[in-house]
Amino acid sequence: MPLLLTHGWLGSFLEHTAVALLLTDAFTVVIPSLPGVGFSGPPPVEA
Numbered sequence: 001m002p003l004l005l006t007h008g009w010l011g012s013f014l015e016h017t018a019v020a021l022l023l024t025d026a027f028t029v030v031i032p033s034l035p036g037v038g039f040s041g042p043p044p045v046e047a
Helices: 013-023
Strands: 002-004 028-030
């Protein structure tokens, strides 16, 4: 079963690493990064 964990603005997926490790036995854990924050790239520029 998938489980989606999100973070707030100016947060990071790293905030969830401790709890994510505990949840991986029971769930498929997905922790996306907001565009332009942390290790994600900037949002695309539309012409």
